Amino acid sequence: MSLLELNGVKVHFPVKKGVLFDRTVGHVYAVDGVSLSVEPGRTYGLVGESGCGKTTLGRAILRLVDITDGEVVFDGTDLAKLPDEEMRRYRRRLQMVFQDPLGSLNPRQNIESILTEGMVAHGIGAGQEERREKIRQILARVGLPANALSRYPHEFSGGQRQRIGIARALVLEPDVIICDEPVSALDVSIQAQVINLLEELQESMGLTYVVIAHDLAVVRHISDVVGVMYLGALVEEAPSDLLYTEPRHPYTRALMSAVPVPDPVVEDGRERILLTGDLPSPANPPTGCRFHTRCPWKQDRLCDTDRPELRDLGGGHRVACHWAEEIAEGKIQPTANAAHLVPAPRKEHPAETAD
Numbered sequence: 001m002s003l004l005e006l007n008g009v010k011v012h013f014p015v016k017k018g019v020l021f022d023r024t025v026g027h028v029y030a031v032d033g034v035s036l037s038v039e040p041g042r043t044y045g046l047v048g049e050s051g052c053g054k055t056t057l058g059r060a061i062l063r064l065v066d067i068t069d070g071e072v073v074f075d076g077t078d079l080a081k082l083p084d085e086e087m088r089r090y091r092r093r094l095q096m097v098f099q100d101p102l103g104s105l106n107p108r109q110n111i112e113s114i115l116t117e118g119m120v121a122h123g124i125g126a127g128q129e130e131r132r133e134k135i136r137q138i139l140a141r142v143g144l145p146a147n148a149l150s151r152y153p154h155e156f157s158g159g160q161r162q163r164i165g166i167a168r169a170l171v172l173e174p175d176v177i178i179c180d181e182p183v184s185a186l187d188v189s190i191q192a193q194v195i196n197l198l199e200e201l202q203e204s205m206g207l208t209y210v211v212i213a214h215d216l217a218v219v220r221h222i223s224d225v226v227g228v229m230y231l232g233a234l235v236e237e238a239p240s241d242l243l244y245t246e247p248r249h250p251y252t253r254a255l256m257s258a259v260p261v262p263d264p265v266v267e268d269g270r271e272r273i274l275l276t277g278d279l280p281s282p283a284n285p286p287t288g289c290r291f292h293t294r295c296p297w298k299q300d301r302l303c304d305t306d307r308p309e310l311r312d313l314g315g316g317h318r319v320a321c322h323w324a325e326e327i328a329e330g331k332i333q334p335t336a337n338a339a340h341l342v343p344a345p346r347k348e349h350p351a352e353t354a355d
């Protein structure tokens with residue numbers, strides 16, 4: 001059974017105008033109907049361009065933003081409808097780790113005080129000594145020295161600060177951790193260490209993760225299932241390896257085609273899809289399929305009139321495209337917008353030119 005299940009979650013931010021009377025003149029459809037489920041002990045990776053609603057969705061799960069519609073069912077309870085008082089009891093079990101470790105740690109508090117704060121608020125530990133002991137254990141688990149307790153955030157490196165952010169979540173003994181771009185602010189060499197740490201902790205503590213990242217490589221490495229978001233909605237979802245070997249949504253194919261492949265022969269021969277045009281505004285999303293303004297396979301029928309549902313293709317693969325099968329079978333070729341599709345540059349291999 002899923003530990004976390006989202007059903008049709010929407011977060012619409014009102015756009016206000018006027019000085020005296022706050023008139024609502026429209027909405028930003030930041031999250032607009034997301035359904036997904038996360039199994040206990042597993043990792044769900046969420047990818048998509050900047051502004052597609054990843055952070056807002058993460059915050060909605062923790063109810064840090066108002067949910068306009070839909071259900072956030074955690075361990076059998078719909079958090080979206082819980083009164084604030086009851087929600088407080090659940091908050092400990094769902095924690096968030098942020099992209100910017102320095103910005104999310106109070107520079108005037110030492111590490112002990114930062115880590116103790118949440119424990120006191122949630123009644124963890126009988127007294128200061130018991131809490132300190134628990135903090136020491138957690139610091140050791142995340143690879144920080146015990147003398148970190150009396151030090152301040154600025155005394156640590158970026159990678160260490162992210163470990164502090166992870167420790168702050170762990171002392172509360174959560175079931176689910178939402179990691180929002182957990183390594184984006186770190187040097188590449190440090191990124192792998194933090195990702196490995198998250199994986200170790202998951203294994204030893206049975207944690208469930210939602211990992212948000214724009215870096216496809218990070219998400220692939222850590223996730224069991226990956227969901228691709230575009231303008232507030234999921235366009236595709238699949239077990240991690242399947243998504244990367246058989247992307248079925250044109251947007252996912254475009255995202256994948258932008259990632260370099262280390263093998264030069266594969267790199268030479270693969271398709272590159274350049275998306276033209278900017279990401280449309282979530283305050284005024286396109287009709288029908290939200291991707292139709294940029295999709296090289298757009299058809300005259302359905303694409304700009306009917307919003308595609310996320311359909312099950314079997315094997316845990318879901319896709320929101322009217323024409324996914326026809327595109328995969330080659331029955332539909334890229335349309336007049338074919339300028340979006342750039343043929344792979346053909347390099348001459350020595351074997352072919354030597355004569």
Ligand SMILES: Nc1ncnc2c1ncn2[C@@H]1O[C@H](COP(=O)(O)OP(=O)(O)OP(=O)(O)O)[C@@H](O)[C@H]1O
Binds near residue numbers: 030048057282
């Ligand atoms: N409190 C808010 N009020 C109004 N609009 C908001 C608010 N928070 C986010 N938005 C808008 O909602 C949309 C989604 O934002 P969000 O931060 O969730 O995207 P994201 O996918 O996390 O982007 P990034 O990769 O840049 O972090 C954006 O257009 C953003 O401007």
Ligand code: SF4
Binds near residue numbers: 249250251296321
């Ligand atoms: S529904 Fe149409 S516009 Fe949308 S992704 Fe599929 S082919 Fe492209």
Ligand SMILES: [Mg+2]
Binds near residue numbers: 055
């Ligand atoms: Mg974000």
